[in-house]
Amino acid sequence: xxxxxxxxxxxxxxxxxxxxxxxxxxxxxxxxxxxxxxxxxxxxxxxxxxxxxxxxxxxxxxxxxxxxxxxxxxxxxxxxxxxxxxxxxxxxxxxxxxxxxxxxxxxxxxxxxxxxxxxxxxxxxxxxxxxxxxxxxxxxxxxxxxxxxxxxxxxxxxxxxxxxxxxxxxxxxxxxxxxxxxxxxxxx
Amino acid sequence: xxxxxxxxxxxxxxxxxxxxxxxxxxxxxxxxxxxxxxxxxxxxxxxxxxxxxxxxxxxxxxxxxxxxxxxxxxxxxxxxxxxxxxxxxxxxxxxxxxxxxxxxxxxxxxxxxxxxxxxxxxxxxxxxxxxxxxxxxxxxxxxxxxxxxxxxxxxxxxxxxxxxxxxxxxxxxxxxxxxxxxxxxxxxxxxxxxxxxxxxxxxxx
Numbered sequence: 001x002x003x004x005x006x007x008x009x010x011x012x013x014x015x016x017x018x019x020x021x022x023x024x025x026x027x028x029x030x031x032x033x034x035x036x037x038x039x040x041x042x043x044x045x046x047x048x049x050x051x052x053x054x055x056x057x058x059x060x061x062x063x064x065x066x067x068x069x070x071x072x073x074x075x076x077x078x079x080x081x082x083x084x085x086x087x088x089x090x091x092x093x094x095x096x097x098x099x100x101x102x103x104x105x106x107x108x109x110x111x112x113x114x115x116x117x118x119x120x121x122x123x124x125x126x127x128x129x130x131x132x133x134x135x136x137x138x139x140x141x142x143x144x145x146x147x148x149x150x151x152x153x154x155x156x157x158x159x160x161x162x163x164x165x166x167x168x169x170x171x172x173x174x175x176x177x178x179x180x181x182x183x184x185x186x187x188x
Numbered sequence: 189x190x191x192x193x194x195x196x197x198x199x200x201x202x203x204x205x206x207x208x209x210x211x212x213x214x215x216x217x218x219x220x221x222x223x224x225x226x227x228x229x230x231x232x233x234x235x236x237x238x239x240x241x242x243x244x245x246x247x248x249x250x251x252x253x254x255x256x257x258x259x260x261x262x263x264x265x266x267x268x269x270x271x272x273x274x275x276x277x278x279x280x281x282x283x284x285x286x287x288x289x290x291x292x293x294x295x296x297x298x299x300x301x302x303x304x305x306x307x308x309x310x311x312x313x314x315x316x317x318x319x320x321x322x323x324x325x326x327x328x329x330x331x332x333x334x335x336x337x338x339x340x341x342x343x344x345x346x347x348x349x350x351x352x353x354x355x356x357x358x359x360x361x362x363x364x365x366x367x368x369x370x371x372x373x374x375x376x377x378x379x380x381x382x383x384x385x386x387x388x389x390x391x392x393x
């Protein structure tokens with residue numbers, strides 16, 4: 001009778017980081033394959049174009065590679081690489097001086113107005129999108145990380161460079177601001 | 189205000205969003221849950237927040253950039269190419285060594301200031317006495333810093349009014365730990381590496 005083979009599970013990030021730090025370059029490749037898409041989506045929401053998002057994600061991974069020895073074992077690779085990419089994205093948007101202007105142009109938005117309900121939905125989405133763009137950088141980052149990336153508030157704090165409580169406070173103020181923005185625009 | 193317990197809504201107001209999104213645990217989560225259960229105003233607010241959060245998630249889905257597998261493969265290949273020209277830094281040796289050097293320097297400075305007067309030639313009997321103490325101390329097994337502190341007049345050992353009294357933990361962290369700030373260490377790259385990196389980044393753009 002054959003012994004049941006243990007199911008092979010993909011190595012976790014910590015294991016891959018250890019392998020990479022021991023000199024296994026393929027382990028870093030696995031980390032890239034694992035995290036490049038979520039990172040790209042996060043960065044893209046800030047910079048709103050492929051070329052810049054791609055550059056920033058690539059730069060984030062190169063910095064992670066170059067600074068692998070400085071990676072703290074008590075934090076996760078995920079929060080570490082998110083932090084690097086988020087800093088680069090925020091700096092990029094700030095340097096381009098288009099924090100408030102980074103909103104997607106109306107003709108780029110997916111709109112299929114086939115009826116009144118669709119129009120109302122599209123208007124509501126437009127207003128919400130505009131409200132998000134007016135959030136201060138840190139509140140915006142906290143909302144993105146929490147709502148769209150599913151990070152815990154502790155992880156959000158690690159990425160945003162603040163405490164868990166400060167991350168919750170930023171989240172509270174961001175939501176309050178978004179609700180006010182939606183109300184000011186008039187309910188559909 | 190919660191009509192049953194009389195607790196003001198302000199006690200949970202700042203936690204409502206985090207709770208509505210499932211981000212609170214333990215006692216904090218229980219406190220908000222109990223308040224919301226009995227407070228129609230906060231319950232309505234939670235419903236509104238959840239509606240907004242749903243809208244944000246929908247927006248992220250509809251606006252999300254969708255790219256084909258070739259896009260991701262190309263990006264991974266470019267990252268791989270760029271990392272080939274950058275040597276990973278070995279900070280694990282440099283930073284503790286720097287921290288050690290910093291602490292050694294601080295100890296040396298402390299000793300210099302504390303022992304300075306005893307190193308000069310005695311001019312009277314009292315100084316001669318203090319020198320004899322120093323000579324006697326030199327043979328003891330106590331660490332020199334401890335011996336120096338014992339010789340320091342109490343007035344000098346008392347912290348000044350604006351002296352925090354102890355080393356800032358953040359400073360110790362900076363000296364002995366690792367900083368994960370992405371902009372750190374870029375100066376530690378050599379000129380050739382920086383040039384190769386900027387070349388590679390330029391090609392990737």
